[in-house]
Amino acid sequence: xxxxxxxxxxxxxxxxxxxxxxxxxxxxxxxxxxxxxxxxxxxxxxxxxxxxxxxxxxxxxxxxxxxxxxxxxxxxxxxxxxxxxxxxxxxxxxxxxxxxxxxxxxxxxxxxxxxxxxxx
Amino acid sequence: xxxxxxxxxxxxxxxxxxxxxxxxxxxxxxxxxxxxxxxxxxxxxxxxxxxxxxxxxxxxxxxxxxxxxxxxxxxxxxxxxxxxxxxxxxxxxx
Numbered sequence: 001x002x003x004x005x006x007x008x009x010x011x012x013x014x015x016x017x018x019x020x021x022x023x024x025x026x027x028x029x030x031x032x033x034x035x036x037x038x039x040x041x042x043x044x045x046x047x048x049x050x051x052x053x054x055x056x057x058x059x060x061x062x063x064x065x066x067x068x069x070x071x072x073x074x075x076x077x078x079x080x081x082x083x084x085x086x087x088x089x090x091x092x093x094x095x096x097x098x099x100x101x102x103x104x105x106x107x108x109x110x111x112x113x114x115x116x117x118x119x120x
Numbered sequence: 121x122x123x124x125x126x127x128x129x130x131x132x133x134x135x136x137x138x139x140x141x142x143x144x145x146x147x148x149x150x151x152x153x154x155x156x157x158x159x160x161x162x163x164x165x166x167x168x169x170x171x172x173x174x175x176x177x178x179x180x181x182x183x184x185x186x187x188x189x190x191x192x193x194x195x196x197x198x199x200x201x202x203x204x205x206x207x208x209x210x211x212x213x214x
Contacts, residue, residue, distance in 0.1 A: 008122045015170060016125060019132040022163060026136035029143055029159065035151050042140070042159045053129075053166040054184075060173055071181040072169075078188045079162065086158055086195040093203035094151035 007063025014056025022049035033102035035094050043087030050079055126174050133167050154198045161191030 028041030054076045061067045101108060140163070143156040165184050172180040 011173065012122060012125045015129045018166060019129040022166065023132050023136045023139075025159070026139035029156065030139050035149060035155070038143075038152060039155045042155050046159045046162055050162050050166040053169050057169040057173055061178075067178070069178065069181055071185055075165070075181065075184040075188055078185065078192075079165065082188065082192040083158075083162060086192055086199075087155065089196055089199040090151050090154050090158070090202075093199040094149065096203050097151075099149045099151060 003066075004064045007060045010063065011056040011060035014052050014059065018049040018052030018056065020049075021052065022046055025049060033104070035099050036091055036101065039087050039091050039094075043083055047079060047083035050083075051076060054079065123174065126170055130167060130170055130174075133163055133170070137163050137167075150202055151199075154195060154202075158191060158195040161187060161194075165191075 022045075025041055025045035028045065029038050032038045032041055054072060058069060058072045058076070061069055061072070095110065137160055140156045140160050144153050144160070147153045147156060165187055168180045168184050168187070172178070
């Protein structure tokens with residue numbers, strides 16, 4: 001097996017896995033009942049899918065061209081770092097601006113803590 | 121065969137972008153729309169990576185980095201705007 005074939009095989013496996021994970025995360029973001037569960041589906045699993053695709057691209061260019069792309073590594077690192085932070089910030093602002101939880105949700109622990117914080 | 125797999129992955133990614141676009145249009149609250157827009161941006165990064173394999177070029181890697189940074193800054197700015205109503209705070213009179 002030549003190096004190009006190995007690179008194509010690795011890239012194909014990673015890219016198909018990433019695409020399927022991303023589709024599953026899109027279905028989750030479509031079907032979950034409220035903002036918080038939707039962000040759980042949309043941010044984490046979508047970041048995993050994109051990381052799989054970027055890793056597959058990196059391996060393809062390493063094996064086929066013997067080209068180690070520092071920019072692609074930086075992109076992987078940056079997506080890995082920023083996707084959870086962005087989702088956390090949006091969820092925090094959603095809770096503090098008063099977006100309701102789903103009705104079938106039995107308890108809300110943050111409400112008591114926030115109420116105490118505001119009345120101290 | 122490899123090109124077929126890449127095209128199939130591009131198709132799946134565009135399908136998931138379409139599903140998120142439905143969430144952007146329908147989403148009952150503003151944070152729904154912001155999360156969906158952020159995820160569309162991240163999916164666009166993956167589509168650019170696949171496209172750079174298909175076209176066999178290194179030119180899109182800068183676009184990947186730039187798009188990641190811009191999407192992150194936009195999401196953070198929107199979340200601050202929703203929470204406080206302002207973007208830049210001046211803390212001098214505290």
